[in-house]
Amino acid sequence: MLPTESATRSAYAVGIRAEGLTKQYGDKAAVSDLSFSAEPGVITGFLGPNGSGKSTTLRMLLGLVRPTQGKITIGGHHIAELDDPARTIGTLLDARAIHPHRTAQDHLLAFAHAAGLGRERVDEVLEIVGLTDAATRRAGEYSLGMKQRLGIATALLGDPGVLVFDEPLNGLDPEGIRWIRTLMRKMAAEGRTILFSSHLMSEMELTADNLIVIGQGRLIAESTLDEFVRAHTTQGVTVRTASRVELVRALNRAGIKLEETPDSGLLVHGVDSATVGRIAAAEGIALEELTKVRESLEDIFLRLTHDVTDYGSQPA
Amino acid sequence: MNVIRSEWTKLRSVRSTWIAVLSTISSAVALSVLGSSDLSDVSPTNLPADWDPTAASLDGFLFAQLVIGMLGALSITPEFHNGMIGTSLATVPARSRLLAAKAIVVTAIALVTSLVTTLLTFTGGQIMVSRAGLPAAGIGDPGVAGALIGATLYLTFIALIGAGIGTVTRSTASSLAVLVGALLLVPALGPSLPGFVGEWFARYWPITAGQAAYKVVPMSDMVTPVLGIVILALAAAATTVAGHAAFRVRDV
Structure with a gap:
């Protein structure tokens, strides 16, 4: 068969699936009954506050931590059952997980050998991540950004169809963040499954296609980024007028909820600006300001995970 | 085979491996030469009945055994300290294979190191004995070649024990503590325990027994x-x- 693009794609078409995944440490659950999937060809963002169970979940995926219950598989298989794990899944768990006295080149060579690859592939991935010139330096002398690049180079060694990055944007400068984003886009476009975690919603907004949100080890949301925004964003309108009392009365009569803002404006919930404008016009009230507001994704994320945190801290 | 190459690359590419190798060799030779330096008091006409210049020279292993034990431990403990073990296991999820590859590489490095250490220590010790005008052992003398093979295996097994301890403790400092206890403290203090227990330690504690x-x-x-x-x-x-x-x- 000719190596057409579709053939390349199907070679990569392996997804990740968690089913009822649970990890219990003593009587504390790090991960509770978590089910989700990450599909080939898209970037899946794995979002949750620090300590929400993201890393534990990824470590179960990589076979480092044994689930108490449930399973998490790569193309239907546990990682230990894969014929060629290094060429199926590549991972960046912790950029600092390197021996400080080993050169980047030797670090990569050790993992290349384990995957049955040689020095040529090491040179290739060094080129991809832009570390060719620093290849013979000890990894301990690297900046965090360079360590992240080295970690990504390690993940890319086996040209795997599944890439898993734990907090890959941590400690990166804006240029580094843009670089990883572009790389993940390219890898996803080639048909690979990309799962990356972050505790920052702002990182997800610009990078992820799909979103898995967890808090206290439980699934909060799993959807596309667009759906997530639509489902959780509450519409609101800020109004400012000299005839404040009259407008509040008119809106109350229409059964519309509102609250006062600290800067003596009004925040109207659940209706669009046109409705507010129409009601004001009917009452002959002149408006000084009429602005549509949307809760930021960061706010939604904090609100959602905060709800779970409260729930989680209640006595069982 | 790929995993063995990988583990070899890991070990050969850090200084600590080669520092341990050189320290093993040099400390054994140095201690052997130092230990033989008071031989001028011994009269060649009045040698003790158990005069064993081979074993006497190899007493220089006292410190070297600790270093080669740490060589074994250091084949795995840094991976736990820095977290690289996660990447290693994601690349080679078959844990037994990963550990076996480590053990094979440690054994190979330790065997060569132990052989060189034994031969140099023996030679250094015999030169000192000769200089003191005493009858030195030659490699062709009865039992000497066997003793040198025994000494080489002794150090190699201690490197493997170090690797095992490193895998259990996951920590360089703890491995060192356990090795100091097992290699130095127990052989020194165990035999002074009362009765049957003390006798057992004096004869059968694996380190003491291995020195035979x-x-x-x-x-x-x-x-x-x-x-x-x-x-x-x-x-x-x-x-x-x-x-x-x-x-x-x-x-x-």
Whole structure:
């Protein structure tokens, strides 16, 4: 068969699936009954506050931590059952997980050998991540950004169809963040499954296609980024007028909820600006300001995970 | 084979491996030469009945055994300290294979290091003995070649024990503490325990028993050289199995 693009794609078409995944440490659950999937060809963002169970979940995926219950598989298989794990899944768990006295080149060579690859592939991935010139330096002398690049180079060694990055944007400068984003886009476009975690919603907004949100080890949301925004964003309108009392009365009569803002404006919930404008016009009230507001994704994320945190801290 | 190459690359590419190799060799030679420097008091006409210049020169292993034990431990403990073990296991999820590859590479490096250490220590010790005008041992003398093989195996098994301890403790500092206890404290203090227990430690504690492997002149209070090295080999096997069991069962 000719190596057409579709053939390349199907070679990569392996997804990740968690089913009822649970990890219990003593009587504390790090991960509770978590089910989700990450599909080939898209970037899946794995979002949750620090300590929400993201890393534990990824470590179960990589076979480092044994689930108490449930399973998490790569193309239907546990990682230990894969014929060629290094060429199926590549991972960046912790950029600092390197021996400080080993050169980047030797670090990569050790993992290349384990995957049955040689020095040529090491040179290739060094080129991809832009570390060719620093290849013979000890990894301990690297900046965090360079360590992240080295970690990504390690993940890319086996040209795997599944890439898993734990907090890959941590400690990166804006240029580094843009670089990883572009790389993940390219890898996803080639048909690979990309799962990356972050505790920052702002990182997800610009990078992820799909979103898995967890808090206290439980699934909060799993959807596309667009759906997530639509489902959780509450519409609101800020109004400012000299005839404040009259407008509040008119809106109350229409059964519309509102609250006062600290800067003596009004925040109207659940209706669009046109409705507010129409009601004001009917009452002959002149408006000084009429602005549509949307809760930021960061706010939604904090609100959602905060709800779970409260729930989680209640006595069982 | 790929995993063995990988583990070899890991070990050969850090300084600590080569520092341990050189320290093993140099400390053994230095201690042997120092230990033989007071031989001028011994009269060649009045040698003690158990005069064993081979074993005497190899007493320089006292510190070297600790270093080669750490060489074994350092094949795995840094991976736990810095977290690289996660990447290693994601690349080679078969834990037994990963650990076996480490053990093979440690054994190979330790065997070569031990052989060089033994030969240089023996030679250095015999030069000092000759200089003092005393009868030195030659490699062709009866029992000497066997003792040198025993000494080489002794150090190699201790490197394997170190690797096992490193796998169980996951920590460089703890490995050092356990090795100091097992190699220096227990052989020194164990025999002074009362009665049967003290006698057992004096003869059968694997390290003490293993030291019988490089005696040319049989010692009445020690096991035979062959039994000694077998006991040490069993201890190395037990430590390796314990490390393997811990590595398979525990989360990383």
